[in-house]
Amino acid sequence: MVGIVFVLLLVVWLVVNLVKTPSDFFTVLLIGITTGSVYALIALGYTLVYGILQLINFAHGDVFALSGLVASTFVVSVFGLDETTATLGIIVGLLAILVFVVAFGAIVNASIEFVAYRRLRQAPRLAVLITAVGMSFIVQNVSLAVFGVNFRSVPPLISEEHVFEIGDVSYQWNQLFAVLATIPVLIMLSWVVSATRHGKAMRATSQDPDAAAIMGVNVNRTISFTFLLAGALAGVGGLLYLLEFNIRYDTGFELGLIAFTAAVLGGIGNLSGAVLGALLIGLIQAFNEGLSWYAPGSDWTRSIVFGILIAILVFRPEGLLGERTPEGA
């Protein structure tokens, strides 16, 4: 009931904004889709791990930031890419960096599982969760130690020319690129989870690890595989985020929480839910920061995102697309 009223108010607010400043509205909408697609990559990592271990992997956001920072080193120092590099050079360079960063994120994430979480398989869930918080701080400090406190960014590698321009509304190639890069990743992920043996093992383990083990699934290896996948997604996310925004050692903490909110909003453990939630959160953030009529502004973004998180957990813990779990009961 409260939810319906709230959603109605939200819709009214959006419509009023649309009528007042239509061009702002669409520009902001496109920005929201762009950020939302990067959030989706991170949110999927949370959802994958939560689905299989029922663990909020707090370190995930920091793995994302670390991958992004590593990518920045590669772009600037190793390959020396900038906007003057030939197109072919940029494509090859970015692909090489992508492969490396994906491998890096995957290995870091899987190592975290191997070092910290695996030993706690039988421990109370609270213990694992606390360990995850500790791991998050460790990874964050590794980033701090290696990359320092400054923001890292890369030169605009993807053209900032307009894809299209209708009236005042324009969409740049570099914004579209994030969306275009996300889609094949999502398709590949859903193929891995739904059609491969590993995916089948993952689904079985998430339903019932003991029964899966009896059926011959190597549970530990499946969990490692899940962490590898999640880390790979964090790596892709890190690179895409870097192409669009600045990144710093503590970027991952806040983005991680936003992405986690997205995963919860969509229904944690549910892959399409995570993508939907991430797009919604991206849109909400963009609308909040970009619209002019009664928008709280960027000072309040964090409060709004967490407000949504709390409201979802309290009123609909299973999320938009999820199924009811004992956790939320």
Added chain:
Amino acid sequence: MRERLRRFGRLEPLDPLFSGWRRLPHNVRGGLPLLALVALAATYPYYVSSLPTDVPLILAFPDVGSAVTILVFVVMAVGLNVVVGYAGLLDLGYVAFYAIGAYTAGWFASGHFEQVRFHLGSVGISREAQGIHISVWLVLLIAGIITAIGGILIGLPTLRLRGDYLAIVTLGFGEIIPQFVRNADSLKGFDLTHGTFGISPIDSPGFGEGLNESVGLPASFAQSFERERLFFWAALVVLLITVFCCYRLRDSRLGRAWIAIREDETAAGAMGIPLMRTKTWAYAIGAFFGGVAGAYVASFNSGAFPSQFHFNISIFLLCMVILGGMGSLWGVVIGGAILSWLNVEGLANIGAWVNAHTPLDVEVAKYQFGIYGTIIVLMMLFRPVGLIPERRHKRELEEGTREPIDEPLYDAREQEGPEEAKA
């Protein structure tokens, strides 16, 4: 204990001492070391200046001003221990309570609200000063109560959730409240928190002129030459009251209910423990101490600033509880003292010593939260019960790592020998 000591050497000459000690009544045996510890702490301001300042590794002992901060953080750790240790509810947003407490002190014991003039037992403030000036002693209580109400408000909708969902919701509140105080400087034009500048100055506690002349108690801490010492003793009293309350609470009906919920919520509910009410109480009481500590810090620093209330503080406090041992009162006091000392000056001192005596050159203080993270992970992996475990919690945490409870009637491993022999 004696047996263990004996292994290290001949302790027979000390036997009369041991047996005499054992013959003392139980409460004396428990109370004497405590009394000695309190006496040692209470006289700390008198002998701190004569302590050596070139101790290997730690260089110096904390001065009285740092000791105040340490004590207040221990109060918060003990408060968090009620939530995390006793009731087993992971709270990642305790900093919210700290912030609410500090800002309550800012609202009720400073000139922040210039529109009004209200004085109640304030000391060292001109009667004509604008703003709300309530005696800081009273403000501590008010802050505790307001924070406890805040805790209940946060708890009521969220305590239905279990485990990690609760953790994430508290984390959310811990992020929202500091951002709120940072931004709430023009809510419809009303300046509630003075934004990033914070509220300053905040009044100091004191006993007023009357008590000063008759009994010699300090009139106002701020105007005394011994400001830090007075704050130190008052902080010690606050800590002792907190520890006493938590000690008594643990063995109370409520405390036993918390522990039952921590160990098995479903079973506790089946035994007739009202789950929601009991958990809400844990939240409220934990929040209460956080609020008192926050108000006290604000009064000591004479200000409440939004930059103080970072998410890291929540983790830092959690780290104290984990290091000491979840649910173990003495463990948390000691874990809290160690970590807050590290935070205040220990890490910087250790870093300076390491840099001076080894070829290393590291900025230890920069990585403090990495160090706390490492402590958390190592403790959870290798000693989840903490430095000084609570007896009951130790058994509980070891439960999962031992053989399953429904053991088979015979032990398969015993059968292995003959089986193999047959093959």
